[in-house]
Amino acid sequence: MSSLPRIATVVGSGTMGPGIAATLARAGVTVRLYDISTEAIERAEAAYGVVQGVLAAVDSPSAPGGSVTFGTDLDASLEGSELIIEAVPERLDLKQKVLADLEARIGDEVIIATNTSGIPITTMGKSMTLPGRLIGMHWSNPPHLIPMIEVIPGEDTDPALVEKLIGIVKAFDYVPVLEKEIPGFVENRVLYAILRECMALLDEGIVTPEGLDACVKWGIGYKLSVVGPTRLLDMAGLDIYQAVSGYLNKELDASTETPKLILDKIAEGKLGFKSGAGMYEYGPGDVDAKRKEIITGLIAARKTLSSIPEV
Numbered sequence: 001m002s003s004l005p006r007i008a009t010v011v012g013s014g015t016m017g018p019g020i021a022a023t024l025a026r027a028g029v030t031v032r033l034y035d036i037s038t039e040a041i042e043r044a045e046a047a048y049g050v051v052q053g054v055l056a057a058v059d060s061p062s063a064p065g066g067s068v069t070f071g072t073d074l075d076a077s078l079e080g081s082e083l084i085i086e087a088v089p090e091r092l093d094l095k096q097k098v099l100a101d102l103e104a105r106i107g108d109e110v111i112i113a114t115n116t117s118g119i120p121i122t123t124m125g126k127s128m129t130l131p132g133r134l135i136g137m138h139w140s141n142p143p144h145l146i147p148m149i150e151v152i153p154g155e156d157t158d159p160a161l162v163e164k165l166i167g168i169v170k171a172f173d174y175v176p177v178l179e180k181e182i183p184g185f186v187e188n189r190v191l192y193a194i195l196r197e198c199m200a201l202l203d204e205g206i207v208t209p210e211g212l213d214a215c216v217k218w219g220i221g222y223k224l225s226v227v228g229p230t231r232l233l234d235m236a237g238l239d240i241y242q243a244v245s246g247y248l249n250k251e252l253d254a255s256t257e258t259p260k261l262i263l264d265k266i267a268e269g270k271l272g273f274k275s276g277a278g279m280y281e282y283g284p285g286d287v288d289a290k291r292k293e294i295i296t297g298l299i300a301a302r303k304t305l306s307s308i309p310e311v
């Protein structure tokens with residue numbers, strides 16, 4: 001029998017919601033995508049069409065019977081749902097409010113998974129009557145293309161739920177990574193360590209944005225897409241790591257605040273693709289073209305990586 005829920009609800013249809021919904025639907029789940037905003041639901045309906053094409057292109061597991069419906073009526077969206085995936089903005093107060101509100105509308109047996117980027121699950125569950133039903137399920141963006149999900153139980157999570165969620169993730173052919181709870185979880189701790197150093201290098205004028213992107217993409221990203229960091233150390237030699245880390249680690253950026261470079265851009269309204277400018281400037285049509293190039297590249301890379309042995 002499939003571990004997948006028959007009906008699932010995704011709460012929040014922004015950047016992440018449509019891809020999450022589409023991935024589950026393609027695996028045969030009846031998915032209801034809910035948002036508080038009508039405009040967000042309209043955008044999600046348009047995004048869903050594009051995402052479906054991408055899932056077909058990567059030969060994502062396909063089972064009959066799945067579907068996505070879109071709506072702004074919460075009770076209708078929760079009707080019969082066995083799994084709720086919360087994907088509202090990354091604010092603890094908002095998430096706690098949404099979780100408490102959801103709980104008041106559902107039966108005790110319904111599981112709630114949160115897609116938080118790194119807020120501790122235990123903290124989030126403090127607003128809940130049954131925090132045992134809450135678990136972290138952190139998808140990576142774009143969620144319909146990155147086939148790995150972090151599974152993070154909080155202190156109060158029912159242990160049986162951990163195995164259940166791992167079974168669900170495997171059932172749609174993604175790789176579950178079980179982790180102990182820590183702010184940022186594993187993926188974003190690593191990503192944000194890289195991004196902190198990158199922003200410091202740009203701020204100090206050590207390299208251009210184009211140079212940084214080329215260096216990290218080919219020197220680090222390409223290699224790490226084939227060999228993980230632990231195996232990379234064996235390939236390089238632990239003695240080399242000792243020699244370099246001995247003088248380099250103390251030089252690395254250790255700031256604890258968001259870089260000024262980023263705060264200045266945000267103050268100018270430059271948020272990235274969503275506002276037409278960010279780290280780079282975009283002319284008419286450029287954002288759509290870049291999005292397309294990224295998706296095409298990720299499809300090609302995923303196919304290649306899926307066809308080679310794990311090292």
Ligand SMILES: NC(=O)C1=CN([C@@H]2O[C@H](COP(=O)(O)OP(=O)(O)OC[C@H]3O[C@@H](n4cnc5c(N)ncnc54)[C@H](O)[C@@H]3O)[C@@H](O)[C@H]2O)C=CC1
Nearest residue numbers: 012013014015016035036037040087088089090116117141
């Ligand atoms: N954007 C990313 O790259 C990733 C984001 N995440 C996490 O996923 C969550 C969602 O992120 P995004 O999709 O990027 O956010 P977003 O801001 O693009 O979308 C959030 C959506 O939630 C809706 N919303 C706000 N309040 C709501 C409520 N009370 N009920 C229902 N919907 C509500 C908004 O209208 C919006 O459409 C966050 O916790 C984020 O940290 C996780 C992985 C990657």
Ligand SMILES: Cc1ncc(C(=O)O)c(C(=O)O)c1O
Nearest residue numbers: 116117139140141142187188
């Ligand atoms: C910049 C950034 N921040 C957070 C996340 C996340 O995983 O929550 C991502 C991502 O790629 O998924 C990200 O790029």
